[in-house]
Amino acid sequence: MDQAEQLRNIIKANNNPRPAARIITVTSGKGGVGKSNTAINLAIQFRKMGQRVIILDADFGLANIEIMFGAVPKHNLCDLIYQGKNIREIITWGPMEVGFISGGSGIVGLSNLSRDYLIYIVQNLAELDTIADIIIVDTGAGISDAVLEFLVASGEILLVTTPEPTSITDSYSLLKALRHHPRFSETASQIKVIANKVDNQNEGQVLFNKLNTVVGRYLKLPIMYLGAVPQDSQLSRAVMQQMPVSLQSPGAKSALAYEAIAAKMMNKELGQSVTKRGMAAFFSHIVAGKKNND
Numbered sequence: 001m002d003q004a005e006q007l008r009n010i011i012k013a014n015n016n017p018r019p020a021a022r023i024i025t026v027t028s029g030k031g032g033v034g035k036s037n038t039a040i041n042l043a044i045q046f047r048k049m050g051q052r053v054i055i056l057d058a059d060f061g062l063a064n065i066e067i068m069f070g071a072v073p074k075h076n077l078c079d080l081i082y083q084g085k086n087i088r089e090i091i092t093w094g095p096m097e098v099g100f101i102s103g104g105s106g107i108v109g110l111s112n113l114s115r116d117y118l119i120y121i122v123q124n125l126a127e128l129d130t131i132a133d134i135i136i137v138d139t140g141a142g143i144s145d146a147v148l149e150f151l152v153a154s155g156e157i158l159l160v161t162t163p164e165p166t167s168i169t170d171s172y173s174l175l176k177a178l179r180h181h182p183r184f185s186e187t188a189s190q191i192k193v194i195a196n197k198v199d200n201q202n203e204g205q206v207l208f209n210k211l212n213t214v215v216g217r218y219l220k221l222p223i224m225y226l227g228a229v230p231q232d233s234q235l236s237r238a239v240m241q242q243m244p245v246s247l248q249s250p251g252a253k254s255a256l257a258y259e260a261i262a263a264k265m266m267n268k269e270l271g272q273s274v275t276k277r278g279m280a281a282f283f284s285h286i287v288a289g290k291k292n293n294d
Contacts, residue, residue: 020278021129024136024265025154028161029170031141034196034229035160037239039138040068040098041255042158044246045262046134047096054091054099054132058139058150065138066102069094070242076102080124081117087124088131095247099132126280135279142170143177152184153285155276158226162197163207172214179219183285186221194261195228204228226264229257 028035057065073092079085161171195204232254238245
């Protein structure tokens with residue numbers, strides 16, 4: 001029995017009837033486009049709608065989420081994997097009771113763990129499905145193997161891009177790498193785009209149209225437009241004060257844009273139903289891929 005089959009059996013063994021969390025993986029082709037800001041503000045907007053939300057900061061080496069939250073976590077995913085902490089002990093609670101888990105560098109070593117360790121981790125991660133309705137995974141920027149592993153495991157990918165030509169080009173390159181990944185499934189993953197730092201809504205639509213044209217022509221990959229977030233001095237001020245703009249200035253144009261995007265994502269009448277994969281299945285997909293690549 002291969003590792004992937006073992007992991008599937010672990011999930012089945014722990015598959016008591018329970019809700020599965022919605023996993024939203026936020027990514028970008030390059031740094032500096034507002035990816036972490038997007039993750040945090042969408043989390044706040046989902047909370048305002050009554051959803052229980054946890055952010056997993058998978059941007060290893062950079063503590064963007066905790067800096068923006070103004071909260072320093074006592075523990076991270078490494079402590080669950082290597083120090084025997086349980087999942088509830090490594091959650092830091094931020095504004096509006098949005099949960100936050102620092103990834104540390106724990107996922108890098110997953111492929112070296114024994115089956116017993118994997119069972120322990122999967123069981124703990126499965127508990128997140130009882131704690132949260134939505135789990136937002138904030139990946140690193142760019143096209144690293146680690147980022148692609150998160151994306152192919154996710155049923156819902158949120159790509160943040162800006163009008164800068166390099167951002168559009170890098171977004172296309174990321175989608176190209178994802179499209180050609182051996183374990184990427186077009187039918188199992190929805191790709192949604194947010195145009196960030198635009199002057200107006202029309203610029204955001206034009207940006208998406210450009211990206212959609214080349215992605216459709218050369219990658220034959222469907223992508224969906226969620227909307228645009230405008231340049232906003234109130235957002236910049238909120239970042240400097242380590243507060244989500246959606247909390248500090250809920251009437252700011254950027255906050256209202258995040259509110260509209262979150263509402264659109266929660267709209268079940270968009271045509272495509274969202275598969276709630278759950279955190280155990282999400283991580284098992286990653287681990288299986290790392291095992292198969294070793």
